[in-house]
Amino acid sequence: MPALPEIDAFTDDLVAIRRDLHAHPEIGFEEVRTSGIVAEKLASWGIEVHRGIGGTGVVGILQGTGGPGRRVGLRADMDALPMDEITNLPWRSTIPGRMHACGHDGHTTMLLGAARYLAENRGFAGTAVFVFQPAEEGLGGARAMLADNLFERFPCDEIYGIHNAPNLDPGQIAVFPGAAMAGADFFDIKITGKGCHGAMPHVGRDPVIVAISLAAALQTIVSRNADPREAAVLSITQIHAGSAYNVIPEEAVLAGTVRTFSPEIAKLIRERMREIAAGMALSFGVQIDVDIRGIFDVLVNHPEQAVATAAVAAEIVGVGNVLTEPKPVMGSEDFADMLRVVPGAYAWVGHAGSVPVHNPAFVLDDGILPIGASLLARLVETRTVA
Incomplete structure:
Protein backbone atom coordinates (compact mmCIF):
# COMPACT_ATOMS: atom_id res chain seq x y z
CA MET A 1 0.00 0.00 0.00
CA MET A 181 25.03 11.74 8.21
CA ALA A 182 28.23 13.64 8.85
CA GLY A 183 29.12 15.78 11.81
CA ALA A 184 29.72 19.43 10.97
CA ASP A 185 31.77 22.39 12.11
CA PHE A 186 31.16 25.97 11.00
CA PHE A 187 34.13 28.32 10.92
CA ASP A 188 34.90 32.03 10.62
CA ILE A 189 38.42 33.26 9.91
CA LYS A 190 39.15 36.97 10.30
CA ILE A 191 42.27 38.38 8.69
CA THR A 192 43.38 41.79 9.95
CA GLY A 193 45.97 43.53 7.80
CA LYS A 194 46.74 47.17 7.15
CA GLY A 195 44.53 49.12 4.80
CA CYS A 196 45.92 51.52 2.21
CA HIS A 197 45.39 53.02 -1.23
CA GLY A 198 44.94 50.44 -3.95
CA ALA A 199 47.68 52.10 -5.95
CA MET A 200 50.20 51.80 -3.11
CA PRO A 201 49.97 48.24 -1.76
CA HIS A 202 53.57 48.37 -0.49
CA VAL A 203 52.55 50.59 2.43
CA GLY A 204 49.86 48.20 3.61
CA ARG A 205 49.31 44.54 4.48
CA ASP A 206 46.75 43.25 2.00
CA PRO A 207 44.27 40.87 3.74
CA VAL A 208 42.68 39.97 0.40
CA ILE A 209 45.88 38.32 -0.85
CA VAL A 210 46.16 36.50 2.47
CA ALA A 211 42.55 35.32 2.20
CA ILE A 212 43.13 33.96 -1.31
CA SER A 213 46.33 32.18 -0.24
CA LEU A 214 44.74 30.82 2.93
CA ALA A 215 41.69 29.54 1.07
CA ALA A 216 43.92 27.57 -1.28
CA ALA A 217 46.12 26.26 1.52
CA LEU A 218 43.18 25.01 3.59
CA GLN A 219 42.13 22.76 0.71
CA THR A 220 45.33 20.76 1.15
CA ILE A 221 44.20 19.52 4.57
CA VAL A 222 41.74 16.98 3.20
CA SER A 223 43.89 16.07 0.20
CA ARG A 224 47.25 15.85 2.01
CA ASN A 225 46.69 15.49 5.76
CA ALA A 226 43.52 13.42 6.21
CA ASP A 227 43.58 9.67 5.70
CA PRO A 228 42.11 9.16 2.20
CA ARG A 229 40.07 6.27 3.55
CA GLU A 230 38.19 8.70 5.80
CA ALA A 231 35.47 10.87 4.27
CA ALA A 232 35.97 14.58 4.88
CA VAL A 233 34.95 17.86 3.27
CA LEU A 234 36.23 21.38 3.90
CA SER A 235 34.27 24.03 2.01
CA ILE A 236 34.82 27.77 2.08
CA THR A 237 31.40 29.21 1.38
CA GLN A 238 31.91 32.91 2.07
CA ILE A 239 34.60 35.51 1.35
CA HIS A 240 34.01 39.10 2.47
CA ALA A 241 36.41 41.99 1.97
CA GLY A 242 36.55 45.54 0.74
CA SER A 243 34.10 48.26 -0.24
CA ALA A 244 35.79 50.31 -2.96
CA TYR A 245 37.78 49.81 -6.17
CA ASN A 246 40.77 51.81 -5.01
CA VAL A 247 41.01 50.80 -1.35
CA ILE A 248 42.90 47.82 0.03
CA PRO A 249 40.76 46.94 3.04
CA GLU A 250 41.83 46.48 6.61
CA GLU A 251 40.06 43.15 7.01
CA ALA A 252 38.96 40.06 5.10
CA VAL A 253 36.80 37.21 6.35
CA LEU A 254 36.51 33.59 5.26
CA ALA A 255 33.70 31.33 6.42
CA GLY A 256 32.61 27.80 5.71
CA THR A 257 32.01 24.31 6.97
CA VAL A 258 33.84 21.04 7.68
CA ARG A 259 32.11 17.65 7.45
CA THR A 260 33.48 14.42 8.90
CA PHE A 261 32.38 11.05 10.28
CA SER A 262 35.34 10.60 12.63
CA PRO A 263 36.16 12.61 15.79
CA GLU A 264 39.84 12.01 15.06
CA ILE A 265 39.61 13.45 11.55
CA ALA A 266 37.57 16.40 12.81
CA LYS A 267 40.26 17.10 15.44
CA LEU A 268 43.00 16.82 12.83
CA ILE A 269 41.29 19.29 10.49
CA ARG A 270 40.68 21.82 13.26
CA GLU A 271 44.32 21.64 14.36
CA ARG A 272 45.67 21.98 10.83
CA MET A 273 43.38 24.92 10.09
CA ARG A 274 44.77 26.77 13.09
CA GLU A 275 48.37 25.81 12.29
CA ILE A 276 48.12 26.92 8.66
CA ALA A 277 46.46 30.17 9.69
CA ALA A 278 49.19 30.86 12.24
CA GLY A 279 51.86 30.22 9.63
CA MET A 280 50.15 32.49 7.13
CA ALA A 281 49.86 35.22 9.74
CA LEU A 282 53.59 35.08 10.42
CA SER A 283 54.49 34.88 6.75
CA PHE A 284 52.38 37.86 5.66
CA GLY A 285 52.73 39.95 8.81
CA VAL A 286 49.01 40.06 9.57
CA GLN A 287 46.73 38.87 12.36
CA ILE A 288 44.48 35.86 11.72
CA ASP A 289 41.78 34.81 14.19
CA VAL A 290 40.19 31.39 13.70
CA ASP A 291 36.82 30.49 15.23
CA ILE A 292 35.69 26.88 14.70
CA ARG A 293 32.40 25.72 16.22
CA GLY A 294 30.99 22.20 16.42
CA ILE A 295 27.42 22.50 15.13
CA PHE A 296 26.25 18.96 14.34
CA ASP A 297 27.20 15.59 15.74
CA VAL A 298 27.49 12.57 13.47
Whole structure:
Protein backbone atom coordinates (compact mmCIF):
# COMPACT_ATOMS: atom_id res chain seq x y z
CA MET A 1 0.00 0.00 0.00
CA PRO A 2 1.40 3.44 -0.87
CA ALA A 3 -0.16 5.04 2.24
CA LEU A 4 -2.69 4.31 4.95
CA PRO A 5 -6.21 4.69 3.47
CA GLU A 6 -7.30 6.96 6.32
CA ILE A 7 -4.38 9.30 5.59
CA ASP A 8 -4.99 9.15 1.86
CA ALA A 9 -8.50 10.38 2.57
CA PHE A 10 -7.26 13.69 4.00
CA THR A 11 -4.27 14.19 1.71
CA ASP A 12 -5.85 17.35 0.26
CA ASP A 13 -5.86 18.83 3.76
CA LEU A 14 -2.18 18.00 4.16
CA VAL A 15 -1.32 19.63 0.84
CA ALA A 16 -3.18 22.78 1.89
CA ILE A 17 -1.30 22.91 5.20
CA ARG A 18 2.05 22.33 3.53
CA ARG A 19 1.52 25.02 0.90
CA ASP A 20 0.39 27.52 3.51
CA LEU A 21 3.53 26.84 5.55
CA HIS A 22 5.61 27.14 2.41
CA ALA A 23 4.14 30.54 1.59
CA HIS A 24 4.96 31.82 5.08
CA PRO A 25 8.46 30.53 5.92
CA GLU A 26 10.17 31.38 9.20
CA ILE A 27 13.83 30.85 10.01
CA GLY A 28 15.23 29.30 13.18
CA PHE A 29 13.76 30.41 16.52
CA GLU A 30 11.34 32.71 14.65
CA GLU A 31 8.76 30.00 13.90
CA VAL A 32 5.98 31.79 15.77
CA ARG A 33 3.29 31.46 13.11
CA THR A 34 4.36 27.92 12.22
CA SER A 35 4.39 26.68 15.82
CA GLY A 36 1.04 28.38 16.38
CA ILE A 37 -0.51 26.46 13.49
CA VAL A 38 1.03 23.22 14.75
CA ALA A 39 -0.30 23.79 18.28
CA GLU A 40 -3.77 24.71 17.02
CA LYS A 41 -3.99 21.62 14.80
CA LEU A 42 -2.84 19.27 17.55
CA ALA A 43 -5.26 20.75 20.07
CA SER A 44 -8.15 20.52 17.61
CA TRP A 45 -7.53 16.77 17.37
CA GLY A 46 -7.58 16.33 21.14
CA ILE A 47 -3.82 16.06 21.59
CA GLU A 48 -2.19 17.48 24.71
CA VAL A 49 -0.04 20.44 23.63
CA HIS A 50 3.08 21.98 25.18
CA ARG A 51 4.54 25.13 23.62
CA GLY A 52 7.76 27.09 24.01
CA ILE A 53 10.03 24.06 24.29
CA GLY A 54 13.54 25.16 23.36
CA GLY A 55 12.20 28.51 22.18
CA THR A 56 9.51 27.96 19.57
CA GLY A 57 9.30 24.18 19.79
CA VAL A 58 6.03 22.31 20.28
CA VAL A 59 5.45 18.88 21.83
CA GLY A 60 2.20 16.93 21.57
CA ILE A 61 1.29 13.96 23.77
CA LEU A 62 -1.27 11.34 22.77
CA GLN A 63 -2.15 8.34 24.90
CA GLY A 64 -3.34 5.27 23.02
CA THR A 65 -6.32 3.24 24.16
CA GLY A 66 -4.62 -0.11 23.61
CA GLY A 67 -3.31 -0.38 27.14
CA PRO A 68 0.17 0.04 28.62
CA GLY A 69 3.02 0.32 26.20
CA ARG A 70 6.14 2.17 25.25
CA ARG A 71 6.58 5.89 24.55
CA VAL A 72 7.58 6.52 20.94
CA GLY A 73 8.69 9.94 19.76
CA LEU A 74 8.29 11.34 16.25
CA ARG A 75 10.23 14.47 15.33
CA ALA A 76 9.94 17.05 12.54
CA ASP A 77 11.83 20.29 11.93
CA MET A 78 9.93 23.54 11.23
CA ASP A 79 12.43 26.19 10.12
CA ALA A 80 13.14 27.65 6.69
CA LEU A 81 16.36 28.97 5.19
CA PRO A 82 17.49 32.61 4.81
CA MET A 83 17.34 32.70 1.00
CA ASP A 84 15.08 33.89 -1.80
CA GLU A 85 12.82 31.58 -3.78
CA ILE A 86 12.75 31.59 -7.60
CA THR A 87 10.11 28.93 -8.31
CA ASN A 88 7.23 31.32 -9.10
CA LEU A 89 4.74 28.74 -7.78
CA PRO A 90 1.32 29.99 -6.67
CA TRP A 91 2.28 29.05 -3.09
CA ARG A 92 5.83 30.42 -3.30
CA SER A 93 7.33 32.28 -0.36
CA THR A 94 5.67 35.59 0.40
CA ILE A 95 8.57 36.71 2.60
CA PRO A 96 11.73 38.06 0.92
CA GLY A 97 14.89 36.33 2.04
CA ARG A 98 13.01 33.35 3.45
CA MET A 99 12.32 30.01 1.76
CA HIS A 100 11.49 26.43 2.66
CA ALA A 101 14.29 25.15 0.43
CA CYS A 102 14.91 22.02 2.50
CA GLY A 103 11.35 20.73 2.77
CA HIS A 104 10.84 21.31 6.48
CA ASP A 105 7.34 22.50 5.64
CA GLY A 106 6.77 18.99 4.31
CA HIS A 107 8.29 17.32 7.36
CA THR A 108 6.05 19.37 9.67
CA THR A 109 3.01 18.48 7.57
CA MET A 110 3.85 14.77 7.51
CA LEU A 111 4.10 14.72 11.29
CA LEU A 112 0.81 16.60 11.56
CA GLY A 113 -0.72 13.97 9.27
CA ALA A 114 0.56 11.16 11.48
CA ALA A 115 -0.74 12.97 14.57
CA ARG A 116 -4.20 13.42 13.06
CA TYR A 117 -4.39 9.78 12.02
CA LEU A 118 -3.30 8.53 15.43
CA ALA A 119 -5.73 10.88 17.19
CA GLU A 120 -8.55 9.44 15.07
CA ASN A 121 -7.31 5.85 15.48
CA ARG A 122 -6.17 5.56 19.08
CA GLY A 123 -6.11 1.79 19.31
CA PHE A 124 -2.33 1.71 19.68
CA ALA A 125 -0.74 0.87 23.02
CA GLY A 126 1.46 3.27 24.93
CA THR A 127 2.06 6.90 24.12
CA ALA A 128 2.94 8.92 21.02
CA VAL A 129 5.17 11.98 21.53
CA PHE A 130 5.13 14.48 18.66
CA VAL A 131 8.22 16.72 18.66
CA PHE A 132 8.13 19.79 16.40
CA GLN A 133 11.64 21.23 16.54
CA PRO A 134 12.77 24.77 15.72
CA ALA A 135 16.05 25.92 14.21
CA GLU A 136 17.49 22.80 12.63
CA GLU A 137 19.50 24.72 10.02
CA GLY A 138 22.67 25.15 12.02
CA LEU A 139 21.20 27.18 14.88
CA GLY A 140 21.05 24.41 17.47
CA GLY A 141 17.31 23.79 17.78
CA ALA A 142 17.71 20.20 18.94
CA ARG A 143 20.24 21.22 21.57
CA ALA A 144 17.91 24.00 22.72
CA MET A 145 15.08 21.51 23.22
CA LEU A 146 17.39 19.12 25.04
CA ALA A 147 18.62 21.97 27.26
CA ASP A 148 14.95 22.63 28.02
CA ASN A 149 14.78 19.04 29.38
CA LEU A 150 12.88 17.64 26.42
CA PHE A 151 13.25 13.98 27.32
CA GLU A 152 13.02 14.52 31.09
CA ARG A 153 9.67 16.27 30.63
CA PHE A 154 8.47 14.06 27.78
CA PRO A 155 10.24 10.71 28.11
CA CYS A 156 10.65 8.58 24.98
CA ASP A 157 11.82 5.01 24.72
CA GLU A 158 12.83 5.67 21.12
CA ILE A 159 12.44 8.41 18.52
CA TYR A 160 12.19 8.65 14.73
CA GLY A 161 12.65 11.31 12.09
CA ILE A 162 12.41 11.53 8.29
CA HIS A 163 13.60 13.81 5.49
CA ASN A 164 12.50 14.27 1.91
CA ALA A 165 15.02 13.04 -0.69
CA PRO A 166 14.95 14.33 -4.28
CA ASN A 167 17.98 12.14 -4.98
CA LEU A 168 15.85 9.01 -4.48
CA ASP A 169 13.12 7.78 -6.80
CA PRO A 170 9.48 8.43 -5.89
CA GLY A 171 8.23 5.68 -3.62
CA GLN A 172 11.66 4.74 -2.30
CA ILE A 173 12.58 4.93 1.39
CA ALA A 174 16.17 4.67 2.60
CA VAL A 175 17.25 3.76 6.12
CA PHE A 176 20.28 1.91 7.45
CA PRO A 177 22.07 1.39 10.78
CA GLY A 178 25.21 3.16 11.87
CA ALA A 179 26.66 6.51 10.80
CA ALA A 180 24.21 8.02 8.33
CA MET A 181 25.03 11.74 8.21
CA ALA A 182 28.23 13.64 8.85
CA GLY A 183 29.12 15.78 11.81
CA ALA A 184 29.72 19.43 10.97
CA ASP A 185 31.77 22.39 12.11
CA PHE A 186 31.16 25.97 11.00
CA PHE A 187 34.13 28.32 10.92
CA ASP A 188 34.90 32.03 10.62
CA ILE A 189 38.42 33.26 9.91
CA LYS A 190 39.15 36.97 10.30
CA ILE A 191 42.27 38.38 8.69
CA THR A 192 43.38 41.79 9.95
CA GLY A 193 45.97 43.53 7.80
CA LYS A 194 46.74 47.17 7.15
CA GLY A 195 44.53 49.12 4.80
CA CYS A 196 45.92 51.52 2.21
CA HIS A 197 45.39 53.02 -1.23
CA GLY A 198 44.94 50.44 -3.95
CA ALA A 199 47.68 52.10 -5.95
CA MET A 200 50.20 51.80 -3.11
CA PRO A 201 49.97 48.24 -1.76
CA HIS A 202 53.57 48.37 -0.49
CA VAL A 203 52.55 50.59 2.43
CA GLY A 204 49.86 48.20 3.61
CA ARG A 205 49.31 44.54 4.48
CA ASP A 206 46.75 43.25 2.00
CA PRO A 207 44.27 40.87 3.74
CA VAL A 208 42.68 39.97 0.40
CA ILE A 209 45.88 38.32 -0.85
CA VAL A 210 46.16 36.50 2.47
CA ALA A 211 42.55 35.32 2.20
CA ILE A 212 43.13 33.96 -1.31
CA SER A 213 46.33 32.18 -0.24
CA LEU A 214 44.74 30.82 2.93
CA ALA A 215 41.69 29.54 1.07
CA ALA A 216 43.92 27.57 -1.28
CA ALA A 217 46.12 26.26 1.52
CA LEU A 218 43.18 25.01 3.59
CA GLN A 219 42.13 22.76 0.71
CA THR A 220 45.33 20.76 1.15
CA ILE A 221 44.20 19.52 4.57
CA VAL A 222 41.74 16.98 3.20
CA SER A 223 43.89 16.07 0.20
CA ARG A 224 47.25 15.85 2.01
CA ASN A 225 46.69 15.49 5.76
CA ALA A 226 43.52 13.42 6.21
CA ASP A 227 43.58 9.67 5.70
CA PRO A 228 42.11 9.16 2.20
CA ARG A 229 40.07 6.27 3.55
CA GLU A 230 38.19 8.70 5.80
CA ALA A 231 35.47 10.87 4.27
CA ALA A 232 35.97 14.58 4.88
CA VAL A 233 34.95 17.86 3.27
CA LEU A 234 36.23 21.38 3.90
CA SER A 235 34.27 24.03 2.01
CA ILE A 236 34.82 27.77 2.08
CA THR A 237 31.40 29.21 1.38
CA GLN A 238 31.91 32.91 2.07
CA ILE A 239 34.60 35.51 1.35
CA HIS A 240 34.01 39.10 2.47
CA ALA A 241 36.41 41.99 1.97
CA GLY A 242 36.55 45.54 0.74
CA SER A 243 34.10 48.26 -0.24
CA ALA A 244 35.79 50.31 -2.96
CA TYR A 245 37.78 49.81 -6.17
CA ASN A 246 40.77 51.81 -5.01
CA VAL A 247 41.01 50.80 -1.35
CA ILE A 248 42.90 47.82 0.03
CA PRO A 249 40.76 46.94 3.04
CA GLU A 250 41.83 46.48 6.61
CA GLU A 251 40.06 43.15 7.01
CA ALA A 252 38.96 40.06 5.10
CA VAL A 253 36.80 37.21 6.35
CA LEU A 254 36.51 33.59 5.26
CA ALA A 255 33.70 31.33 6.42
CA GLY A 256 32.61 27.80 5.71
CA THR A 257 32.01 24.31 6.97
CA VAL A 258 33.84 21.04 7.68
CA ARG A 259 32.11 17.65 7.45
CA THR A 260 33.48 14.42 8.90
CA PHE A 261 32.38 11.05 10.28
CA SER A 262 35.34 10.60 12.63
CA PRO A 263 36.16 12.61 15.79
CA GLU A 264 39.84 12.01 15.06
CA ILE A 265 39.61 13.45 11.55
CA ALA A 266 37.57 16.40 12.81
CA LYS A 267 40.26 17.10 15.44
CA LEU A 268 43.00 16.82 12.83
CA ILE A 269 41.29 19.29 10.49
CA ARG A 270 40.68 21.82 13.26
CA GLU A 271 44.32 21.64 14.36
CA ARG A 272 45.67 21.98 10.83
CA MET A 273 43.38 24.92 10.09
CA ARG A 274 44.77 26.77 13.09
CA GLU A 275 48.37 25.81 12.29
CA ILE A 276 48.12 26.92 8.66
CA ALA A 277 46.46 30.17 9.69
CA ALA A 278 49.19 30.86 12.24
CA GLY A 279 51.86 30.22 9.63
CA MET A 280 50.15 32.49 7.13
CA ALA A 281 49.86 35.22 9.74
CA LEU A 282 53.59 35.08 10.42
CA SER A 283 54.49 34.88 6.75
CA PHE A 284 52.38 37.86 5.66
CA GLY A 285 52.73 39.95 8.81
CA VAL A 286 49.01 40.06 9.57
CA GLN A 287 46.73 38.87 12.36
CA ILE A 288 44.48 35.86 11.72
CA ASP A 289 41.78 34.81 14.19
CA VAL A 290 40.19 31.39 13.70
CA ASP A 291 36.82 30.49 15.23
CA ILE A 292 35.69 26.88 14.70
CA ARG A 293 32.40 25.72 16.22
CA GLY A 294 30.99 22.20 16.42
CA ILE A 295 27.42 22.50 15.13
CA PHE A 296 26.25 18.96 14.34
CA ASP A 297 27.20 15.59 15.74
CA VAL A 298 27.49 12.57 13.47
CA LEU A 299 24.00 11.14 13.04
CA VAL A 300 24.10 7.47 14.04
CA ASN A 301 21.07 5.25 13.51
CA HIS A 302 20.58 2.59 16.15
CA PRO A 303 20.46 -0.93 14.63
CA GLU A 304 17.18 -2.14 16.16
CA GLN A 305 15.29 1.01 15.27
CA ALA A 306 16.76 1.15 11.75
CA VAL A 307 15.59 -2.41 11.10
CA ALA A 308 12.17 -1.58 12.54
CA THR A 309 11.87 1.47 10.28
CA ALA A 310 12.80 -0.60 7.23
CA ALA A 311 10.12 -3.16 8.12
CA VAL A 312 7.44 -0.48 8.42
CA ALA A 313 8.65 1.17 5.21
CA ALA A 314 8.22 -2.16 3.41
CA GLU A 315 4.55 -2.14 4.46
CA ILE A 316 4.11 1.30 2.92
CA VAL A 317 6.13 1.20 -0.31
CA GLY A 318 6.97 -2.48 -0.75
CA VAL A 319 10.14 -4.28 0.22
CA GLY A 320 11.71 -3.66 -3.18
CA ASN A 321 11.57 0.08 -2.63
CA VAL A 322 13.30 0.05 0.76
CA LEU A 323 17.02 0.82 0.54
CA THR A 324 19.05 -0.52 3.46
CA GLU A 325 22.58 -0.52 2.06
CA PRO A 326 24.67 1.90 4.12
CA LYS A 327 25.36 5.04 2.09
CA PRO A 328 26.26 7.83 4.52
CA VAL A 329 25.87 11.37 3.23
CA MET A 330 28.02 14.40 3.96
CA GLY A 331 25.02 16.54 4.85
CA SER A 332 24.30 17.06 8.55
CA GLU A 333 21.19 16.99 10.72
CA ASP A 334 20.82 17.99 14.35
CA PHE A 335 18.42 15.13 15.01
CA ALA A 336 21.79 13.50 15.72
CA ASP A 337 21.75 15.21 19.13
CA MET A 338 18.46 13.54 20.04
CA LEU A 339 19.75 10.15 18.88
CA ARG A 340 22.68 10.51 21.29
CA VAL A 341 20.15 10.57 24.15
CA VAL A 342 17.37 8.27 22.93
CA PRO A 343 17.72 5.32 20.51
CA GLY A 344 16.04 5.78 17.18
CA ALA A 345 16.47 6.10 13.43
CA TYR A 346 16.32 8.61 10.61
CA ALA A 347 15.00 7.78 7.14
CA TRP A 348 14.75 9.44 3.74
CA VAL A 349 11.61 9.46 1.57
CA GLY A 350 12.20 9.76 -2.18
CA HIS A 351 10.13 12.06 -4.34
CA ALA A 352 9.75 13.45 -7.85
CA GLY A 353 12.00 16.25 -9.03
CA SER A 354 15.73 16.59 -9.52
CA VAL A 355 16.47 20.01 -7.97
CA PRO A 356 18.48 19.47 -4.78
CA VAL A 357 17.57 20.87 -1.40
CA HIS A 358 19.04 24.25 -0.40
CA ASN A 359 18.50 25.42 -3.98
CA PRO A 360 16.30 28.49 -4.69
CA ALA A 361 14.41 26.46 -7.30
CA PHE A 362 13.69 23.50 -5.00
CA VAL A 363 10.13 22.15 -5.19
CA LEU A 364 8.82 19.61 -2.70
CA ASP A 365 6.72 16.81 -4.17
CA ASP A 366 3.40 16.88 -2.30
CA GLY A 367 2.92 13.25 -3.24
CA ILE A 368 5.24 12.20 -0.41
CA LEU A 369 3.08 13.77 2.31
CA PRO A 370 0.77 10.76 2.86
CA ILE A 371 3.70 8.35 2.49
CA GLY A 372 5.75 10.07 5.17
CA ALA A 373 2.74 10.50 7.43
CA SER A 374 1.91 6.81 7.07
CA LEU A 375 5.46 5.76 7.86
CA LEU A 376 5.50 7.84 11.04
CA ALA A 377 2.05 6.68 12.12
CA ARG A 378 2.85 3.01 11.64
CA LEU A 379 6.07 3.39 13.63
CA VAL A 380 3.95 4.43 16.59
CA GLU A 381 1.44 1.62 16.06
CA THR A 382 4.15 -1.03 15.79
CA ARG A 383 6.77 0.25 18.23
CA THR A 384 4.63 1.27 21.21
CA VAL A 385 3.71 -2.36 21.88
CA ALA A 386 5.56 -3.37 25.03
